[in-house]
Amino acid sequence: MSEVEGARLFRESWIAGVRRHFPGEPKAGYVTPWEGTPEWEREAAGAVCAQVRQFVEVSAGKAGRLSREQKGRFVATCWTAQMYKHFEEPKPGYVADWSELPEWQRETDADIFEAIERRFPLS
Secondary structure (H helix, E strand, C coil): CCCCHHHHHHHHHHHHHHHHHHHCCHHHHHCHHHHHHHHHHHHHHHHHHHHHHHHHHHHHCHHCCCHHHHHHHHHHHHHHHHHHCCCCCCCCCHHHHHHHHCHHHHHHHHHHHHHHHHHHHHC
């Protein structure tokens, strides 16, 4: 799978998670389809997908034993690093610590990890 395909998987998983977990109607930017996603966000999504894939690989497939919270934290940490890469002074919400993230976002991050795990199972 190419980085673009991984980025699209990340974005599609994000949108699905937002629709599942966000209380009420999400902001339009949260559910913007791939075609409307800014280039920096596409690049960040591809990088995080690649990091999750590599993490699953180097764990010899044992990453599946992590809790949902641990999976979500991993995605959130990788995303935070990307925000610092793409922005000199990112918005505080882009780099918030796990404990500061809303529940819907934590659940969505865990969903993203699990979607990547499912797409790239180790044999």
